[in-house]
Amino acid sequence: MENYEQSKIGSKAHTVLHCIDLSSPDIHQSVSLLKQACLDCGFFYVINHGISQEFMDEVFTQSKRFFNLPLNEKIKVLRNEKHRGYTPLHDELLDPDTQVHDYKEGYYIGVEVPEGDPESEKPFYGPNVWPAPDILPGWRETMDRFHQEALEVAKVVARIIALALDLNADFFDKPEILGEPIATLRLLHYEGQTSDPSKGIYGAGAHSDFGLITLLATDEVLGLQICKDKDAKPQIWEYVPPLKGAFIVNLGDMLERWSNCVFKSTLHRVLGNGRERYSIAYFVEPSHDCVVECLPTCKSEKNPPKFPPVKYGSYLSQRYKDTHADLSIYKK
Numbered sequence: 001m002e003n004y005e006q007s008k009i010g011s012k013a014h015t016v017l018h019c020i021d022l023s024s025p026d027i028h029q030s031v032s033l034l035k036q037a038c039l040d041c042g043f044f045y046v047i048n049h050g051i052s053q054e055f056m057d058e059v060f061t062q063s064k065r066f067f068n069l070p071l072n073e074k075i076k077v078l079r080n081e082k083h084r085g086y087t088p089l090h091d092e093l094l095d096p097d098t099q100v101h102d103y104k105e106g107y108y109i110g111v112e113v114p115e116g117d118p119e120s121e122k123p124f125y126g127p128n129v130w131p132a133p134d135i136l137p138g139w140r141e142t143m144d145r146f147h148q149e150a151l152e153v154a155k156v157v158a159r160i161i162a163l164a165l166d167l168n169a170d171f172f173d174k175p176e177i178l179g180e181p182i183a184t185l186r187l188l189h190y191e192g193q194t195s196d197p198s199k200g201i202y203g204a205g206a207h208s209d210f211g212l213i214t215l216l217a218t219d220e221v222l223g224l225q226i227c228k229d230k231d232a233k234p235q236i237w238e239y240v241p242p243l244k245g246a247f248i249v250n251l252g253d254m255l256e257r258w259s260n261c262v263f264k265s266t267l268h269r270v271l272g273n274g275r276e277r278y279s280i281a282y283f284v285e286p287s288h289d290c291v292v293e294c295l296p297t298c299k300s301e302k303n304p305p306k307f308p309p310v311k312y313g314s315y316l317s318q319r320y321k322d323t324h325a326d327l328s329i330y331k332k
């Protein structure tokens with residue numbers, strides 16, 4: 001799986017992604033594979049990442065337990081202004097030019113910052129919203145543990161990305177980047193809708209992710225598609241096959257900005273095929289106060305920075321505002 005190729009399985013175009021073994025002692029090969037993947041399409045698998053299959057199965061089981069609750073129970077933990085909690089069907093609109101709504105429901109869990117901590121006053125920082133333990137016993141503990149373990153996986157991937165960009169391996173470990181990140185776990189459930197792009201019906205509309213990288217775990221149901229060339233007419237969409245035990249990793253818009261477009265974030269979407277589908281996304285972003293500006297290894301006299309510096313928290317707040325329903329609609 002070291003070389004990219006496109007194959008046809010039935011009538012559906014599939015892509016085969018680079019696969020990076022995080023347990024490999026050959027860091028040079030890992031850097032080379034990752035760099036090629038980032039230049040090719042900005043998506044790749046990581047395997048042997050340290051999170052056991054048994055625990056991954058438990059996280060999916062607990063996710064299903066939540067989404068199987070009656071709507072009146074789920075609404076009790078509705079998404080708040082800190083973007084923590086339940087997002088109902090139609091809460092998100094990722095591609096307003098071509099879609100009606102996203103046909104998925106989700107649940108946001110961020111870094112836990114206690115109320116009263118000065119940091120909790122900032123957007124995306126604060127206490128999480130949790131289902132009552134008598135309704136879902138053990139649920140919070142499972143999600144807390146997964147959040148922590150996924151962040152460690154993300155930090156390993158970020159070190160390989162740093163080396164691929166000719167930076168020190170610990171570049172992204174700084175306190176203002178992944179030392180104190182905005183790291184958000186999102187459980188996702190697609191109810192079995194059949195997508196129809198001609199009518200604007202998607203599981204999730206075409207978009208690129210906002211931040212540094214995203215780790216995605218999926219069940220066995222096909223649905224995720226990527227478009228390597230967003231400017232192509234017509235756009236060519238290819239399915240990313242699920243790989244049991246792996247994370248699918250993709251680059252976000254902020255890494256594209258940081259790298260001066262050396263690495264690019266890639267459009268992706270989800271098409272429903274009539275089957276229920278569950279996935280777990282882990283969005284890895286720098287801290288609220290991080291100023292993102294062109295990396296020193298990605299600019300030169302002939303290739304000056306393409307973007308001005310931006311404070312990450314302000315940027316992310318605007319991206320969420322642009323894609324999520326106003327919370328006031330749920331009070332009507």
